[in-house]
Amino acid sequence: MGNLAHGCGGSVPFEPPAAGNELLKKLYVGNLAFTATEEELRELFEQHGPTASVRVITDRETGRSRGFGFVEFDDAANADKALAALDGQEMGGRPLRVNEAQDRQRGGGGRR
Numbered sequence: 001m002g003n004l005a006h007g008c009g010g011s012v013p014f015e016p017p018a019a020g021n022e023l024l025k026k027l028y029v030g031n032l033a034f035t036a037t038e039e040e041l042r043e044l045f046e047q048h049g050p051t052a053s054v055r056v057i058t059d060r061e062t063g064r065s066r067g068f069g070f071v072e073f074d075d076a077a078n079a080d081k082a083l084a085a086l087d088g089q090e091m092g093g094r095p096l097r098v099n100e101a102q103d104r105q106r107g108g109g110g111r112r
Contacts (some may be wrong), residue, residue: 034065045071047085052073
């Protein structure tokens with residue numbers, strides 16, 4: 001059982017952050033060519049440091065790239081270097097849009 005944090009409303013479970021996640025930084029990569037692969041993206045971004053994960057987002061029904069993806073770095077400094085170097089750089093004839101990824105918002109989007 002985890003530690004308990006005591007406050008005004010009584011005791012609530014407290015879970016410390018997972019070890020090693022403090023330095024992870026995820027980048028959003030937009031304007032990808034629909035033919036871009038995860039391996040190509042990994043090769044480009046690993047010029048700036050080792051990546052923890054690379055994912056090109058695909059359409060559930062067609063399996064085709066949706067034109068964006070995410071690259072996660074173990075070291076935030078390497079992520080910052082990659083962002084500065086690769087935002088606007090061409091890949092597959094298209095200028096990449098690289099930004100720090102935002103937390104996903106619940107709700108909205110999708111078909112009903």
